[in-house]
Amino acid sequence: MAPVAPRSGDAIFANVERVNAELFTLTYGAIVRQLLTDLEEVEEVNKQLDEMGYNIGVRLIDEFLAKSNVSRCVDFKETAEVIAKVGFKMFLGITATVTNWDADGTSCSLVLEDNPLVDFVELPDTCQGLYYCNILSGVIRGGLEMVSMKTEVTWLRDMLRGDDAYELQVKLLKQVPEEYPYKDDE
Amino acid sequence: MQFFGGSEISPSLPAPTASGNNALMMYVFNRNGICLLYREWNRPLRTLNAQQDHKLMFGLLFSLKSLTAKMDPTSMDKGNLGVPQLPRQGCSFHSFHTNTYKLSFMETPSGIKIILVTHPRTGDLREPLKYIYNLYVEHVVKNPLYTPGTLIK
Numbered sequence: 490m491a492p493v494a495p496r497s498g499d500a501i502f503a504n505v506e507r508v509n510a511e512l513f514t515l516t517y518g519a520i521v522r523q524l525l526t527d528l529e530e531v532e533e534v535n536k537q538l539d540e541m542g543y544n545i546g547v548r549l550i551d552e553f554l555a556k557s558n559v560s561r562c563v564d565f566k567e568t569a570e571v572i573a574k575v576g577f578k579m580f581l582g583i584t585a586t587v588t589n590w591d592a593d594g595t596s597c598s599l600v601l602e603d604n605p606l607v608d609f610v611e612l613p614d615t616c617q618g619l620y621y622c623n624i625l626s627g628v629i630r631g632g633l634e635m636v637s638m639k640t641e642v643t644w645l646r647d648m649l650r651g652d653d654a655y656e657l658q659v660k661l662l663k664q665v666p667e668e669y670p671y672k673d674d675e
Numbered sequence: 676m677q678f679f680g681g682s683e684i685s686p687s688l689p690a691p692t693a694s695g696n697n698a699l700m701m702y703v704f705n706r707n708g709i710c711l712l713y714r715e716w717n718r719p720l721r722t723l724n725a726q727q728d729h730k731l732m733f734g735l736l737f738s739l740k741s742l743t744a745k746m747d748p749t750s751m752d753k754g755n756l757g758v759p760q761l762p763r764q765g766c767s768f769h770s771f772h773t774n775t776y777k778l779s780f781m782e783t784p785s786g787i788k789i790i791l792v793t794h795p796r797t798g799d800l801r802e803p804l805k806y807i808y809n810l811y812v813e814h815v816v817k818n819p820l821y822t823p824g825t826l827i828k
């Protein structure tokens with residue numbers, strides 16, 4: 490039986506159940522607003538968004554693998570391409586571009602031209618340190634950790650702070666090999 | 676929460692027996708060796724208690740994967756047997772069969788392993804295993820009350 494080829498992001502996006510974009514944006518906005526009211530400290534909110542993203546990423550990776558049929562990526566470059574083209578398209582309906590590879594291929598930038606999470610959003614002066622889309626960095630970190638890659642994801646450019654695009658830097662810290670979990674004497 | 680009944684996953688490929696249900700047992704493991712799901716439909720001989728049985732099964736698969744990767748004739752030399760592999764190396768085996776049963780295996784890059792033990796004449800089970808993985812995703816992963824890494828009830 491011939492192996493099934495990985496499906497393109499557009500094909501999956503057409504097949505997947507979709508929610509109204511405005512509902513999604515407004516729900517996310519309400520979550521961030523509520524976190525700001527509860528926690529009050531902008532740093533705390535950033536951390537909490539990252540945690541939430543991590544928990545989402547840990548589950549999202551299974552759905553992504555099941556729907557997109559990608560096989561194991563050979564190296565980090567391929568992983569970044571797959572996240573940008575298939576992953577973002579499948580879940581958010583946008584495509585990201587991969588740029589700025591560093592010399593050993595362990596760090597790259599994902600540039601998003603438009604971002605459905607930030608429609609209608611403006612940051613007030615009291616929340617200038619807030620990374621509004623920090624949940625996305627948590628999702629990528631969580632997802633990659635479940636495929637044995639420890640990464641660090643940070644925001645380089647953020648349109649809500651006056652830049653012209655959204656840029657995420659994904660840095661591969663290390664690849665964790667699979668280990669036999671049971672101890673020998675048990 | 677009931678995962679699903681045995682009859683849904685019977686492979687629809689021809690088998691010499693008259694009964695429709697081919698599957699004998701099913702296991703689902705996660706990357707840490709925890710058995711998330713175990714179901715049996717027709718297992719006449721039972722030799723070990725459940726804990727040891729799961730450990731044995733997981734250990735068997737882990738070693739088989741390692742062995743098949745090291746003996747791969749189409750790839751470069753990778754180091755000695757027993758060294759934990761980096762994620763991108765190594766091929767993965769699909770199934771083995773003996774004169775009494777056939778064991779089919781599927782592993783995802785996220786470490787979820789699905790094992791199906793069936794009648795020996797069953798055909799290639801890769802499609803049904805993918806189908807089971809999709810079911811797992813739909814009902815288990817998306818369930819907000821389920822903690823990843825615990826037993827599926």
